[in-house]
Amino acid sequence: VDVVTDFCESVVQDAIGAKVTAALKPGEEMIGIVNQRLIDFMGPVDSHVMMVDPGPTIIMMCGLQGSGKTTTCGKLAAYLKSRGKKVSLVAADLQRPAAVEQLQVIASEVNANAKGVGEVTCYAEPEKCGEYGTATGVAVGVCKRGVKQARKDKIDVVILDTAGRLHIDEDLMKELRGVQQTAQPHQVYLVVDAMIGQDAVNAAGTFHEQLATDGVILTKFDSDTRGGAALSVKRVTGVPIKFIGTGEKFADFEEFHPDRIASRILGMGDVVSLVEKAQEEISEEDAMKLADKMASGKMTVDDFIKQLKSIRRMGPMKSLLGMIPGVGAAMKNIQVDDKQFDRIEAIASSMTNKERKDITLLGKSRIKRIATGSGTNQQEVNRFVKQFQMMKKMSKQMAGGGMAEKMAAMQNAGGDFDPSMLNMGSRGSTKTQSHKKRFKQRKRK
Secondary structure, three states: OHHHHHHHHHHHHHHOOOOOOOOOOHHHHHHHHHHHHHHHHHOOOOOOOOOOOOOOEEEEEEOOOOOOHHHHHHHHHHHHHOOOOOEEEEEOOOOOOOHHHHHHHHHHHHHHHOOOOOOEEEEOOHHHHHHOOOOOOHHHHHHHHHHHHHHHOOOOEEEEEOOOOOOOOHHHHHHHHHHHHHHOOOEEEEEEEOOOOOHHHHHHHHHHHHHOOOEEEEEOOOOOOOOHHHHHHHHHHOOOEEEEEOOOOOOOEEEOOHHHHHHHHOOOOOHHHHHHHHHHHOOHHHHHHHHHHHHHOOOOHHHHHHHHHHHHHOOOHHHHHOOOOOHHHHOOOOOOOOHHHHHHHHHHHOOOHHHHHOHHHOOHHHHHHHHHHHOOOHHHHHHHHHHHHHHHHHHHHHHHOOHHHHHHHHHHHOOOOOHHHHOOHHHHHOOOHHHHHHHHHHHHO
């Protein structure tokens, strides 16, 4: 509540006496003021991980149980691996059942699947789990030996996965202080669940007071929450928010940018992050080849499925659509079924090579065979065929009409948009008064 009060007061002070830009309405000017204050509250940008030379750089992860701390260790390891670092995960959470085994599995999955030339290992002493209740220094000893082994193996970064609790207690803090004093981490990161709301303030304040945290990592940012925890945590601790977790996969881990999160909070999307995700999964060369095929009407089902898989690797569809300005608010209560894309891939996989190259070959008997092979029905196969043919036709028409060139010419000329210039059939070339009236209404809206 204190954070909200301070924020509102600062916005009011900025708004009083502010001049309204000639091209904007007062309400739009107000949104700009709120947006800038959100950026100021959550800034500045500081997503780099401080490295020491000689290594290893030691990072201690702490947080409440259930905040996604162990998974975040894997995501951070994947992030560092993509930058060519050798990473060692140390399993020091000896309280939660199977936490050690979970970290071992995460290390092997990151090593096998994450991008990059780096290497990820896991130091664990699973036999020590049963000793937790009788020896408070067991986790401290595991961390000490893990760091020693990392120095021997010439590891670049050591990530300590410490224990959490359902709530903060003295035993937890005693153990964490012991780990900090023994391992002497170069950075301490606090992992906070973005969905827990007001409790995030209490947890962040206590952890920062006891351990002097250097940064915050927010998890579960792909949920319906808009980032109120980001405001609260940054204001209470004063330390920068380093990263955010935006999904379950190791690649769903982003550097924190206050301006982008401010746009998400205000429902204005996050186009920059969307473009960065696309650049990671789709090469410019492949995109140009696909554009040429679409323009000439030669796009095949194989091309379509290849692009669909690239888009799916970027994250859940609802999350991606939420980054588009104006779409996030409209899709708040709409459930997007990502399984429908599994059915589309199954339909394509049930086609022969000839059918995927020329979808017009599909007759009644072939559609029946594809439906049986893909575990769908004939209506779904027919729907996919019609939608694919329609997409090919539209893309060819748009390219053939020179839409891109005409839009560029209008932009350079500085003129208003006129539908008749697109010359896309009788509807596009109509210059009736009713058409112009409808266009002006849409433009004003």
